[in-house]
Amino acid sequence: DSGVTQTPKHLITATGQRVTLRCSPRSGDLSVYWYQQSLDQGLQFLIQYYNGEERAKGNILERFSAQQFPDLHSELNLSSLELGDSALYFCASSVATGANEKLFFGSGTQLSVL
């Protein structure tokens, strides 16, 4: 158990809908990363938050947004869903941002858009 909790584990929805994925980082970890894993694209970095502030942005679509709350949990919002958004979404957390930073991954949320 990595200590990172993601809910829900599975989500099935329809095109055009909006969903929210939730991540609780390990206790004390200030940094939260979101990744999308699909069969053809591998693991794609979406966005990183550090202590409530956006730190880095990757290949995140405009239809997607994220935030990190004062208690450090994070939510990833996906809207106007398309079939191609079906993927496994991972959250990872870390305590530091220096050279010794180590990521701890949650077990992911499997999103199926029908």
Place this chain on the structure above:
Amino acid sequence: GNSVTQMEGPVTLSEEAFLTINCTYTATGYPSLFWYVQYPGEGLQLLLKATKADDKGSNKGFEATYRKETTSFHLEKGSVQVSDSAVYFCALRGTTSGTYKYIFGTGTRLKVLA
């Protein structure tokens, strides 16, 4: 920008066979290099890392050497077990401002047969 290229899978081996999974990278400066492993139904876990040229990371019988001259970080294991069946991801993290986010390869699926 920084990037990671790893060999495509799946790789299928018999138990006790020798494993090599190739990984090369493109980066400015001297990134830190990582191998992560993803077991079925789980999130990624750090397997090993190396933070400077000629460093060798090792864990659970796996090894990888940071080769600056060939920009490579190949994963090796002398004798694989069925329990090593998983997806392996090579990753780098830059160490200069603006390059701190992790970049992952597309993953290589390993299947070990008894």
